[in-house]
Amino acid sequence: MSLTDTLKNALTGVLNRYTLTVADSGVVADVEDFKGHEGLSELYHYTIRFTSSDPDIQPRQVLRKGATFTMRTLPDTLAGALQPSATMKTVHGTVTAFRRLSGSRDQVTYEIVLQPFLALLQRQYRSHRFFVNKSVPDVVAQILTEHGLKGWESEFSLQKVYPKREQINQYQESDLAFIQRLLAEVGIFYFFTLQPDTQTEVIHFGDNQSALLFDKKLMINSPSGMSDSGADSVWGLGVEHNVVEANVTTKDYNHREAQYLLHSAPADMTYGEGDDINYGEVYHYFPRHTQLGDKWDPGSETANFYARLDHERFLANQTTVTGKSTDSTLFPAQVLTITDTFPPTLPASFREQILLTKLNFTGSREVSLQVRFTGVPYYERLCWRPPLLPRPKVTGTMMARVTSAKEAEIYAWQDDAGHYRVKFDADTDEKSQGQESMPVRLAKPYGGDAYGFHFPLIQGTEVAIAFHEGDPDRPYIAHALHDSRHVDHVTEKNSTRNVIRTAGLNKLRMEDKRGEEHIKLSTEYGGKTQLNLGHNVDAARKLRGEGAELRTDDWISIRGGKGVFISADLQPDAKEQMIEMGDAIRQLEQALTLARSMAKAAISAKTTEGDVLSQQRLSASLSDLTAPGMLLHAPEGIGMVSARALRIASGSESVGIMSGDNTDISTGQSFTVAAGGSVSLLANGQGMQMVAAKGLMTVQAQSDALSVSAQKDINIQSAEGKVTVSASQELVLTCGGAWIKLSGGNIELGCPGNILLKGTNVQKLGAASLDIAPVEMPSGFGGGFILTDEAGKPQPSTPYRITTAEGEVLQGVTDNNGKTALINTSFPSSLNIEFGNVKASTPVGKNSGGAE
Template sequence: MDNWSALFDGQTRYVLDINDSTVKADVLRFRGREALSEPFRWDIEFTSLHANIPPEQVLMKYASLRMRGGKNVHGVVTRLEWLSTSRDQSHYRLTLSSRLTLLGYTRQCAVFQNLSVPEVVEQVLRKHGLEGPDFEFRLERTYPARELITQWRETDLQFIQRILSEVGIYWRTEMDDVHGLDTCILADSQLNYRFDVQLPYSEPSGLFDGAADSVWDVRTWHNIATGTVATRDYNYRTATTPMDATVSVRSDAVTTGVHYRYTAPYRDAGDDTSPEPETESGAFYARIHHERELSRSARIHLFSNTAHLTPGQVLEPQGDVITALKEGVILTLVTFRGARDSRLHVSVWGVPYTERYCFRPAEIPRPLIPGTLPARIESREKNDIYAHLDEQGRYRVRLDFDRDATDPGYGYLWLRMAKPTAGETSGWHTPLTDGTEVAIAYSNGDIDLPYIACALYDSEHPDHVTRDNHTRNVLRTPANNKLRMEDRRGEEHIKLATEYGKSQLNSGHMVDSQGQRRGTGAELRTDEHGVIRAGKGLFVSADAQPKAQGEALDRDAALKEIDRLNQQLQQLEIAAEKAQALKADVDSQIQMFAQRLKPLNEALLMTAPEGMALTSGEDMQLAATKNVAVNAGGDISAGVTGNLTALAGEKLGLFARSGQLSLKSGEGAIDVQAQNASLRLFAEKKLTLSSASDISFAGKKRITLIGGGSYLRLEAGKVEYGTTASYMRKVKRTMAASASAKPAEAVSLPPPATMREFNPETLTPWVTPVYAKSCLKEKGCTDAGTAEEPVDNFGQMTIFAQPVEDDCCGYGHQHEHADDEVVQHAQSAKKRKPDAGGANAPAPAQATAAPLALGAATGVMTQVWGEWSLTGVLGAARGIPYVGAMMSALYVPSAGEGSDRVPGRDEFWYEEELRQKALTGAKATTRVRFFWRQDEQGNMRVYGVHTGEGTPYEGVRTANMVWNSENNRYEFTPAHGADGPLITWTPERPEGSDLPSHTGSDIRPIDQATILVTPIPDGKDEYTTPPFPVPEERDLNDYILVFPADSGIKPIYVYLKDDARNVPGEATGNGVKLSGDKPWLDMSVTNSGEGAPIPSQIADKLRGQKFNSFDDFRETIWNEIGRHPELTKDFTTVNKDRIEDGLAPWVPKEGQYIGPNSIVKKFAIHHVVPIKDGGGVYDMDNLRIVTPKLHDEIHYRR
């Protein structure tokens, strides 16, 4: 207190210190104003000996006003005014303001996204240099981040005052006497008022207050307040959710009426029954506004002489006070007035204190933007060719006024765009791309409710309709999809086009890209496929309809023409019936005319009054499931330069009513046969047979010539002639010789063809054809079985297997041999291929022995289960350890000669049908399929399932076995491409060959007493009995193999077991980091122990890559090794070349494998944990590089 008193002399009550200034001020008088949510302001008059104070010595200087009563005011000087100067001193006035006042000198437009109100305020304050000690948030609520807060032509002070007032946050000022600065306190509840401010209520005696701190002269004002506040808003994000809230805060005020506020800025309605609704909900804003209304219901004014009174305090007058003062007064405004020659006068304004609601600053309305603002569509990628939209079809934009730098695509919130039309599943949306100028409008002018009003052209994006083409109406997308409508008189046209395939619909006056005329009328064109589809019917006409007058489906002219021709055809049918010729099916044409063409019921009708032409550069095909009728009122001419064929499943009739029927051949022979019936020639008049050369009549049994009752009969061993009258012979000489006969020329007639019978109503076979069915099903039934059955009910099952060289190389994977590696086998044989008659015909002598020809692509299979009636050698691709084969027991052979119908034939696929399916890639139906699965002991087992009609399991792939004359065998190679054939069949073992069935290790047997076929249950995934769950259909690996017609071999069903090395996989493992000076493939490592690991630098390159097979993986490993000189530096040039080509390098002689039939010289890649035991195929930590000698030792010696 002594230090404080030292600042004041006997006459000085107030001291003004201006920091960093030479000005010495003597306070003359002052007025001060402090209020809640306002920067304070003190106007101070002072005198100084300085006659001309420079403004820079005062302005923007921190200053402090100290009072003897203990109050200090710290602020910044914002104004200096010179009043007068005398001989002794000069008279000035300055304004000492809160530092927040300086925010009023910055006015701007800015955008804040995804920040709460307190966060925005803090960001603005810190931008002006205010730090942690300069302001403090004392908030009881947590405020949500807003999608958008906009500052529009406001000072920073106006901006923070406005947004704080929206959410009811008030602020007051405290003085930090230690640092000589003012501190801003921001609060939102009564808890942050300053309590325990007590002063006696004492009326002064006259003008003398006794110098004791007190308050006096209370005055009060009471007003009626609004009783209820109701709010409603609309949020398009939740368009159907109610957004109503109604709040009435309890109070002692007299209330009436309802204040309805529409479009208050909130997202959720909130709980309007809660005293603490969710922050910034509709109920929250309704409560804030009602509290603001209630704060205006009562006002209190007091006088005081106490300097330390300040807004935000709860003043509790002591003594005999009125009711309005008993709970205390919240000070909202305090003014001060003092002078060097007068005491301090304090005027206090406030409202009664209550715990029911809090003081809320007066709401400051948001600035309005009545028009639009320019902006540009923004994408996350510069010059993005596609629109950047969210799941609601909204855009990101960058406002032209926004100067803040943000990442592309994040400069503004997602905005809706106003459209010409909008509906639940309808509307208009032409997406806008990056850089497009748009106009941003605001709902009700609210700066925080923007939307895209429209798109605009500018100098960078000029309008595509200008004075140069002002007659056009154009809708065009960035990819040049276009709707163009030309209004120029005499050249009107419409063009609908897309760049893909140059597909266009042009109508009217058609022009090219230069505007030059290219035709008139209508054009539908594309470089891609074209389709015209009309579900009810299609009418295509060249009949004129001038000026589009008349019905669109006016087809009277076409129907009359068809009707007239039908009547003519009926007359021809009557004539043909009288002539006992084959009648035409005119009734079906009349029925089609009445039921289809006349009402245009799912029919295509094409008409042209002057002609119609169909032309094709290659082929033309007319097809109908029922009838094809060709009628002409004049002639029908058919001319071909090649062959003309007419095929009929039943009858073929030719009838000429009044003219001749001419059948002539210019050079070739005329061949007429009745293959299974008689042939008759009859003429009402003369029948003439003539030849410029010979005429030969031949009959296998007899020939009889009859004329006018006389006859001549020629038959085996006898010639007979007779007549009723005379017999005249006119000859020059008659000669007799010994008996002789001339045999008739043999004519071979093919057997009758068979055709499947179809249901004429459904156009499907009467019986669903299958490859195999259970023998328990009766004839004519091809349904699937429903009970467990043995495989013998379906056919003859046999299982073949091929040896496994080792668990690393895989099934059938013999040691690879280079061109210079010699492999010798005993072989001498003549090759044979079945001829058409089933006999064995010699094949070319230079062909290789059949089993040897399997080579690296296929391996010889050995029968290990079941019986097999065919003689020959089965081969399968490397990596196929097992093949199961079944020949259908009930498959009906081809119909023999003289057989018109074979019972049960229509139950099964014809071989030719299967061949056609194999050519087109179609599947064939069967009622049983098989697959492989390991049992719990790891043994391979075969399981069969019934395949029901309509299920995905009933169709099996078909494949044609093609004869390879070079290898003397039948082969099937998948269409998707393979290194060689998948399945081969050599009809019989070559004669004289000493080659065994296989050259590998022992074949793993199939230990299975019988193979059962089981129904697939509906809940197959829950079925616990093996083999279920049944594999997905796409995972079944089976085929129906069809052999050529002349092979004599019936179709065979096969199912294959894939090797895990042929299953695609992903490379894993880390490899091993190499150390030491020894070469990493040194013989001491690769020829003993477990071999050399995969180096870590190779594993790092290949990890995560996907491979179709282990063969591809192995080749890639060597390729990658070749790219690392540190790994190949010890290899020879030859080995380096091999490694770069993906081949294993040669090993020194001591590491080679020398066997009885082969020599292996190359390094191998070995699986440490065998694949059959669960070892990873593509796990590089499971791989070792070994010599062939060590490889053999690991698998066969240890």
């Protein structure tokens, strides 16, 4: 053997085409063999076995340390051995596993696993994390930054704009699994390259063919013992074809725009070219999109976007290409062109470009590098998508607290749809007050179009958050809970009470304790406005009454548009109709019968009869409330008392007061009766007494005659004074044909019989006269008015307002005949009259009345 051969063999024994360097470890490694796997949207994984003279390498020396694995060429000649070898491929990553395999006196065999730094993210596990108002790329970038990746260590080459989602939740996932799931859901793939300056890995994200790497070419050449002249090639090519799904349709529901149907068109990304070999319609109802999107160019995360994305995933499995190579520079995301011989021997599947999706590298000191690759045909209009990863399902509920933008507010923030924001107890990230979650719907037992069941939640209230179909990104408030800070208002102390109470202390309380059942509906406004029913108690639960009570320190209004019936009649167990009023109707009929009878008596006595007709109309209206009226009835009496004034009035018809026995009117001061028409008093069965126990009694007919008649004696006496009878024209006394007439200053006596003059003396003197001042009768001025239209038709039920010259304002409503009330003034004057918007002025004099 020559010296040259001896030197070459010696050099070959010490030279190694593979090197491994672990930063800051002091480890000198001699690579024995390795296995490597790289994939599109996968972490690369290299298992490297090496020997070292160090018998005890500590885990701290290598674990989590940066490491570089290099594949180089070996020299073919002795002279070449003296030259630096060429580096073909460099893999940089982090040591994630370390093993000691065996050892001897001279060397020890070790093994490490080399992965990208991103692999460490699988060690960061979070049971819960909540991202609000961020897009998928935003979330991925945030997590990478939190783990210390610099901006240049990741690159987003995205063609689409991804919307900010209301909320994205990480649930029972590592950071790595979380971002891998998010990226796969929207069809973003990733791969790694080496940064040439720092010689460290860079992660690339893409959603379109433009993010892939092109211009990689290899010739086909099977190494069957023939020399390949040192040129890399491919061989052992295989292809597999599968029937895949023909089209995809997806649908979702967006409660914010419930009127829109989010049902995509069927997506066929072969555009009909796969009809002969593909089969099956796929329908997804996935809660993940809020808009429909255009059929041909949909925006990201819309219904049509997801349908197209899903079909691209299926088509990625239709054709699979496999092969072998010696080229160490192959890596995922490369588009490979295989150059054929002439004449061509490759099938059609290999004549087109191939997108590399998986690669396996093997090599050792003794065996040269071999690369096995898997790929899919590359298409300009069809993009490879990573497989969809399962989304975790939330079981049960999560605890949260209702929040608001202002900490001091009692009531929680709500949007225009009534949604709330909450802060999850599991959330440890700092977020702005009131922005801790997406707007969350509140589940209710009943709801509809602007109606339903909704008690506004109070800030700080504990709520249980459930999730639609267990989807962590679709939370809703299932129910509210009490806790030690927000105690329950029903406890062992009042366990028989069913209570609804709001933060403003509005309350509905239903007591079920036997023998003390009651209902209380109350508000603090108006000094405790309350409706109490049943066994009513005070704050100390002492009985304060039984039955029903409506009370307030403010005003109470009882209004019934069709009528009001207030009764003290017993109705056991509420078995009768609500407005059953048989007893009250009988009382009405009895009173009306009495009124009719007394009206006939008045006619017989030639006095003014009562207005029976209006009372008949009243009875007809009140009977079963056939017209809007109010009826009060009590079998044992009704009392109306007031410390101040009390009024009974009728606007246009009569006021009837009837009693089957006495009608007693007592007053501590004056008793005044004033009528615009006549006053008629009739005592039909017994006598009438008019007595002034003290003071003057005056009886006047101020503008007409006064007639006093009696069937029997008339007795006029003055117990302690005189009786004066005066007439301005003539005074006549007559009885049995005899008379005395005083007229014109003369006295005329006459009789059919004798005139007897009895007395001690009869004295005749000269002429004399006695003058008594005549009584001055007061006079008033007044009139009434009838409102008519242009055709002269009376206008009933029309509001009016009359202002007198004295400044008095009189208001009312015209009666059924269009008449106003009678207007009286102390002197003739003009009146301002307003009917609705019409104003008029008219004089009122002594004889005015019946004006129109």
